[in-house]
Amino acid sequence: MSDWLRAMEGTPEGQLWAYALALAAAVLHAVFGALQKGRHDPWLSRAAIDASYGLIAAPFALFVVPWPQPHMWPIFAGVFFIHVGYKLLQAMAYSRGAYTVVYPVVRGTAPLFAVLGAGVVFGEHFNAAQWLGVAVLVCGIYGLALYNLRTVTASRETLIAALGFAVATGAFVALYTTYDAYGIRAAEDPFTFLAWFFLIDGMFFPLFMWRRLSRLERAEVAGLMRRGMVGALVAYASFGGIMLATRLGSVGQAAVLRETSTVFSALIGWLMLGERSGPRRVFLMSMIALGAAIVQLAA
Template identity: 65%
Template sequence: MSAWLISLEGTEAGHHMALALAIMAAFLHALFGALQKGRYDPWLSRGAIDFSYAMMAMPLALFVVPWPEPHMWAIFAGVWLIHILYKILQGLAYTRGSYTVVYPVVRGTGPLFTVLGATILFDERFTGWQWLGVAVLLAGIFGLAVYNLRTLTDSRATLGSALALAVATGMFVALYTTYDAYGIRATADPFTFLAWFFFIDGLAMPPYAYLRWRAMTPRPAPGPLLAKGLLGGVIAFGSFGAVMLATRLDKVGEAAVLRETSTVFAALIGWLVLKETVGPRRIALMALIALGAAIVELGG
């Protein structure tokens, strides 16, 4: 499997595989976000999800994939720190602001900074058409945030700090996307990076989530929370794993932009599954996001 994937790097087949992986990551990321949006405290949800994927990745990291090269341990330390800071910022943003406002700001800020970072770090170049596609996609994503803001009925007192935290979180999305792309390209076997990433990344949040759970009155029942964490862990493997593989096979910036079609999938999930009202304006904004992604892909 690893040899086959590596053979696709820099090829037309690799480009198409990266496209499919990025779209799959977008859909799964929307599911992942919906899980964190649920009735549980976001810190508890994150802790349960991280614990699940750490325990699933541990035997793969220790006994299945090739052992990391010596230079990878410093890279993993950087990955761990960046992702911890991202999760803290994300948790604070979701705690202070409405999910429907905060999420589009995070997802809109992330790809813009990722494209700029990939230009500097990997010497990637977007064509004029691709930059137009980025602009159209961002117009749709930020348009969703503004639309949701206009209909917001709560959390207005903390909205300013929530939006600032959302922008900071988006910057860390860009940082971890480019740094993870650097990490997965720095090891011979991409699955070595993935297995150790999930193992290491999942160890920090569960202790904090447990202490937070212990201090709650009343405490949420652990069974349903852990079941939700298990489902979230499986989805995280597919979502984050897919986009990381896409960044090894093809351009980091394109994968990051295509992943942000997750906002379209999130709205569709809300409409079809959660029976939320979409309306013509949100449909038009979602169409802008999809159009922007298509322009980025076709303009390359």
């Protein structure tokens, strides 16, 4: 599998696979967000998910894939600290504001910074038409956030702080997207990077939240860990998929495609949670999809 991936890098076929993986990551990221919207607070949910995917990754990292080369350990250290910052900011945003407002702001901020980061780090540069697509997508996502902001009634007293944390979280999403792409491209074997990524990334939050987890009733822990295990499997496919996409093709285009997750999260809310969309939200979601399509077609 690793040899096949390396053979696909930088080819037209590899770019098509990158599109498919990024789009799948968008759908799964929306599912991941819905899982975090449960009755447990975002701090505990994150700890359960991280513990689950760290435990699953451990035997693969230690006994299945080749061990990382020496130059990868400083890269993994950067991965650890960047993802810790992202998760702390995300939990602070989610605990202060409504999900339907915070999530689009996070996702709207990320692609703009990710495209800029890809230009600096990888020398990828969008043309004028692609930048138009980014603008349409970002306007659609922020428009959706503003529309939701008008209708939300819960936690309005902490909403300004939540929006600030959401913007900062979006910047960290762009940072980890660019940095993880650098890391998986630096690794000789991409699956070595993925296995060690999930092992290292799964360490902090369970330890950070251990005191609160230890106070829960046995039934609460069981429910939380069931959700964590499902979230871990989704995380493997979503985060693993987007990292493989950035190795096979353009980082900026993959980042833009992934942010169509906002559309899929709204569809999940409509189909599974009984949330109404209405014509304005449908129009804004259409803008997001149109922006992503422009970016891909104008390449």
